[in-house]
Amino acid sequence: MLLSDLVYKVSLLATAGPMSAEVTHLTMDSRRVGPGSLFIAVRGTVSDGHSFIPKAIEQGATAILCEELPAERPEALPESVTFVQVENAPRAMGFLAANFYGHPSKKIKLVGVTGTNGKTSVATLLFRLFRALGYRCGLLSTVQNQIDDEVIPTTHTTPDAITTNELLVNMIKHGCTHVFMEVSSHAVVQERIAGLHFVGGIFTNITHDHLDFHGTFDNYIKAKKGFFDQLPRSAFALTNADDKRGAVMLQNTLARKESYSLQSLGTFKGKVLADGLFGMEMLVDERQVWFKLIGRFNAYNLLAVYGAAVLLGEDEEAILTELSSLTPPPGRFEQVISPDKIVGIVDYAHTPDALQNVLETIDSLRQSNDSGVLPQVITVVGCGGNRDAAKRPIMAQIACKLSDRVILTSDNPRFEDPMAILEQMQAGIPAIDYKKTRTIEDRRAAIQAAVAMARPHDIILVAGKGHETYQDIQGVKYDFDDRLELRKAYQIR
Ligand SMILES: CC(=O)N[C@H]1[C@@H](OP(=O)(O)OP(=O)(O)OC[C@H]2O[C@@H](n3ccc(=O)[nH]c3=O)[C@H](O)[C@@H]2O)O[C@H](CO)[C@@H](O)[C@@H]1O[C@H](C)C(=O)N[C@@H](C)C(=O)N[C@H](CCC(=O)O)C(=O)O
Numbered sequence: 001m002l003l004s005d006l007v008y009k010v011s012l013l014a015t016a017g018p019m020s021a022e023v024t025h026l027t028m029d030s031r032r033v034g035p036g037s038l039f040i041a042v043r044g045t046v047s048d049g050h051s052f053i054p055k056a057i058e059q060g061a062t063a064i065l066c067e068e069l070p071a072e073r074p075e076a077l078p079e080s081v082t083f084v085q086v087e088n089a090p091r092a093m094g095f096l097a098a099n100f101y102g103h104p105s106k107k108i109k110l111v112g113v114t115g116t117n118g119k120t121s122v123a124t125l126l127f128r129l130f131r132a133l134g135y136r137c138g139l140l141s142t143v144q145n146q147i148d149d150e151v152i153p154t155t156h157t158t159p160d161a162i163t164t165n166e167l168l169v170n171m172i173k174h175g176c177t178h179v180f181m182e183v184s185s186h187a188v189v190q191e192r193i194a195g196l197h198f199v200g201g202i203f204t205n206i207t208h209d210h211l212d213f214h215g216t217f218d219n220y221i222k223a224k225k226g227f228f229d230q231l232p233r234s235a236f237a238l239t240n241a242d243d244k245r246g247a248v249m250l251q252n253t254l255a256r257k258e259s260y261s262l263q264s265l266g267t268f269k270g271k272v273l274a275d276g277l278f279g280m281e282m283l284v285d286e287r288q289v290w291f292k293l294i295g296r297f298n299a300y301n302l303l304a305v306y307g308a309a310v311l312l313g314e315d316e317e318a319i320l321t322e323l324s325s326l327t328p329p330p331g332r333f334e335q336v337i338s339p340d341k342i343v344g345i346v347d348y349a350h351t352p353d354a355l356q357n358v359l360e361t362i363d364s365l366r367q368s369n370d371s372g373v374l375p376q377v378i379t380v381v382g383c384g385g386n387r388d389a390a391k392r393p394i395m396a397q398i399a400c401k402l403s404d405r406v407i408l409t410s411d412n413p414r415f416e417d418p419m420a421i422l423e424q425m426q427a428g429i430p431a432i433d434y435k436k437t438r439t440i441e442d443r444r445a446a447i448q449a450a451v452a453m454a455r456p457h458d459i460i461l462v463a464g465k466g467h468e469t470y471q472d473i474q475g476v477k478y479d480f481d482d483r484l485e486l487r488k489a490y491q492i493r
Pocket residue numbers: 028029030031041042043044045046047048049052142155156157158159160184185186187
């Protein structure tokens with residue numbers, strides 16, 4: 001594509017060099033540059049892409065898009081390389097990617113889901129629901145990307161704009177009509193969704209997370225709201241009316257405002273009638289339905305999915321029929337039961353709110369046996385490294401408050417010292433709970449210890465890593481799967 005066509009509708013501050021250059025490849029990573037590439041210099045959190053411009057040119061880049069032009073063209077920079085200066089390179093990248101790939105997001109129905117917790121659950125349920133309703137669909141999620149049956153591994157909750165557009169093109173090639181994607185707050189701030197055309201946006205909830213990245217809770221709210229601010233007039237914006245910030249999210253959106261609620265008024269109303277370890281009965285817009293999902297937080301997820309499907313034009317009865325047979329995504333309240341009936345639950349709760357919800361759900365579901373003995377709840381939990389440190393003591397405190405025994409352990413330490421993370425968690429343990437808490441850094445040993453202390457019918461919650469099949473230590477991803485570790489521990493018990 002000609003560079004001049006590629007920058008269509010992107011406001012340019014300056015250019016230097018021929019705009020008739022032919023660009024065959026876009027990248028923000030100098031290591032992937034080759035002849036024909038347009039290199040986009042992005043200022044990151046670790047390094048500044050501008051410092052890789054000479055490297056990109058050395059590797060044959062055809063053009064460079066940047067926020068700052070090199071002061072003067074050094075001799076080493078060939079005249080044939082075109083420079084394009086913009087105010088916001090990541091944002092421009094979104095529009096360039098859309099132009100380069102022919103605006104695939106305008107050719108399918110793209111729905112985005114944002115919120116602290118529940119994005120993967122809602123996006124995955126929508127994907128499965130629409131497939132059950134007979135559509136070919138795409139999914140962009142934390143667990144995996146998917147084009148109908150084809151699974152594509154992912155490293156991020158929301159991919160960068162180039163990857164997303166590329167995936168959308170493939171989805172269209174495969175006949176997909178609907179795509180459901182998670183929109184993380186990082187993605188909004190880093191403009192990974194710039195240039196995408198959404199037909200709908202869904203808000204789940206907002207609670208404490210990622211303050212390391214956003215600095216304050218207000219900034220975190222603004223980031224999530226930024227998604228709804230970008231929606232076009234033709235889209236719907238579906239919010240959770242029961243969340244304190246649900247209305248704030250839609251304050252400045254042009255999109256049609258809709259809501260769902262279990263407690264107040266909303267376009268879509270629900271009520272939990274009964275809840276158990278095997279499912280939940282709900283009243284959804286006056287229809288009584290049995291779902292295979294567990295916990296009040298999932299009642300919200302189901303209602304969001306139902307509302308979005310109605311807004312996308314599907315029949316209420318058909319939606320509820322298909323929705324009632326769906327199971328949760330991997331690693332979300334996934335039960336791993338031992339031969340002697342210890343109930344292991346692997347859950348991706350990695351925020352204070354998620355941990356509290358899951359433990360409250362477990363508490364509400366446990367029932368005394370014939371001798372009047374209540375099953376114990378044993379929680380194994382850790383916090384990730386190089387992520388929000390403020391949530392560490394809070395999560396330990398919640399685990400202690402709502403469990404009989406707690407084992408603090410390592411999650412993905414990444415580049416931090418696991419013991420230092422654990423000390424920060426320990427700071428949140430109330431003195432009265434010291435006795436019921438142990439710290440075992442090795443996650444495998446921690447799971448084994450939990451299984452060793454459990455009696456039949458006790459519940460072991462292994463929280464934080466859910467579907468993950470690795471443990472990230474010093475940049476190396478070692479095989480590790482909480483579900484397999486539970487099964488192995490049952491065998492050696
Ligand atoms: C904090 C954060 O969001 N980091 C993302 C960011 O990296 P960064 O800012 O550190 O980038 P950098 O290393 O400083 O590099 C700046 C630029 O120089 C380029 N570069 C770098 C080296 C080089 O040799 N040549 C070169 O051109 C890089 O490609 C980049 O364009 O931009 C990178 C490229 O897009 C991302 O891969 C990276 O995600 C890292 C791996 C990450 O862990 N992100 C997490 C926090 C994240 O985004 N999480 C959210 C989910 C949160 C949730 O669901 O709760 C997500 O959407 O996944």
